[in-house]
Amino acid sequence: MSRVIWKGAISFGLVNIPVVLKPASRTHTLDLDMLDKRDMAPIGYQRINKHTGKPVESDDIVKGYAYEKDEYVVLSDEDFKQANVEATQTVDIVSFVDAASIPPYYFETPYYLEPDKRGERGYALLHETMRRTGRAALAMVVLRNRQHLAALLVSGKALVLNTMRFADEVLPIEDLALPKGGKQGASAREVDMAEKLVEDMTEDWAPEQYRDTYRDDLMAVIDAKIKSGNTHLLTPASEDTAPATKGAKVIDMMALLRDSLGKRGKPGKRAAEKGSEEATAAEEAPAKVSAKVSAKGSAKGPAKGAARKSAPSKAPAKKTVATKKPAARKAAAKQATAKQAAARKPTAKNAAAKKAPARKAA
Incomplete structure (x- = not known):
């Protein structure tokens, strides 16, 4: 009670x-004592008389108001x-x-x-x-x-x-450097998306579901030290504790909000919201959407499939040519040369056609 x-x-x-x-x-803060790391002895705090340097018992302490230097009015x-x-x-x-x-x-x-x-x-x-x-x-x-x-x-x-x-x-809020709108402010689309996220994360007030998880993690570290027998071991500072600093960068707020909605929402709700987002994007930029669709279709179309099918048929042909012997190569070359020479040589029928006009003229 x-x-x-x-x-x-x-x-x-x-x-x-x-x-x-x-x-x-x-x-629920942890009750931690200050220790001397050399011998693990507790360090106590004492109320010291500044004139004598000796500790003072609590019963001998009173409250006083200094109206002048070293002059006090005692108040009970x-x-x-x-x-x-x-x-x-x-x-x-x-x-x-x-x-x-x-x-x-x-x-x-x-x-x-x-x-x-x-x-x-x-x-x-x-x-x-x-x-x-x-x-x-x-x-x-x-x-x-x-x-x-x-x-x-x-x-x-x-x-x-x-x-x-x-x-x-209370310090005045006017002293703060707050966003003034314009480029620093939020756009209408960002606000609409943020409202969806707020609705998605809204639930009944149930404070019992929240707890100090850091205290639990710290107690787990303490319990692990006790079980391992390292009750007096000092853990050295980790080099990875300080986060690496990064330069300022532009934040894509809409992308972050979409990702947040995708992770937080229910499956049916996410699908409906995703469909409405795609419809909005299509209305605002139809050219971009059609270009994406055509590019996607050409990438998956028959031409791509045909190219994949023709690739295996070319491989055996190359292999067959590669396995021909030198003699066969020479014979093939000789036969091709003979065909070219025959094509150039005039036939008897062509020669007769050329001589006929000369006889008639004579």
Whole structure:
């Protein structure tokens, strides 16, 4: 059961609602001790008296305000309380605002508010009123000797008090170098594709499915060291831990979004989205699409198949010529020469045709 941090009341106009404050968060950080690597001895932290150099017990430590150099006013716990008794005992609601209008960077630490004795009815009244109106209550509260701005929010059946930063503690957003549109801004097509990705990744709020996986991995390393007996072994730094730096390059945002949709979407949904993307591309650049189709068709057409079929028939012919003997080659060459000479030599019929005109003229 969580411990009670603070007891008091919510001041709601003239209504006082007794409540107790309990923590709404916890940490799972590993409890690591500082060691002397020479002998693995723990290194302790001590509060040292700066004049004597000797350690001081916690019971002998008090809080003091330096109004001049080396001159202090000592303040006890009762002094902090008596400074403003009402402020230290009440969550004083000063106004109500739209809960959605509070920027998230104002929030600090959440706490649960639980009704104390005789506070159930007032607690239920405030809770139901805030739930119906969708409002958050802004309040002032003193916790651990410091006054906080706080927001009371409805969460299920409970009221949550979230301490906030004051306006002068928040750095202005105007100091940031943010995109101003134009070349730095996103195009309409990129936004449409990003919306599809957001819809594809949208799911019900289930915080239990998320966990600190780095802590699990670190515990696995610790367990492996314990099992191997290397409880005092220091692991040297790896040379590959620092990522290699790369120069700036142009990012194809549309390609990244398409790849993301392809990996995240359901099979049927991916197919439908892919079809709509191809249809859009065809409308915008029909010439490119037809060129791709024709090139694809010619690459897979009959001509390519015919070339593949004719290739084996040429190989045996080359092999046959290569296996002919020198004598056969000479005979073939001699026969070809004889045929050429016969073609050049005039036949008897041609010679007679040439002589006939000469006889007639005589």
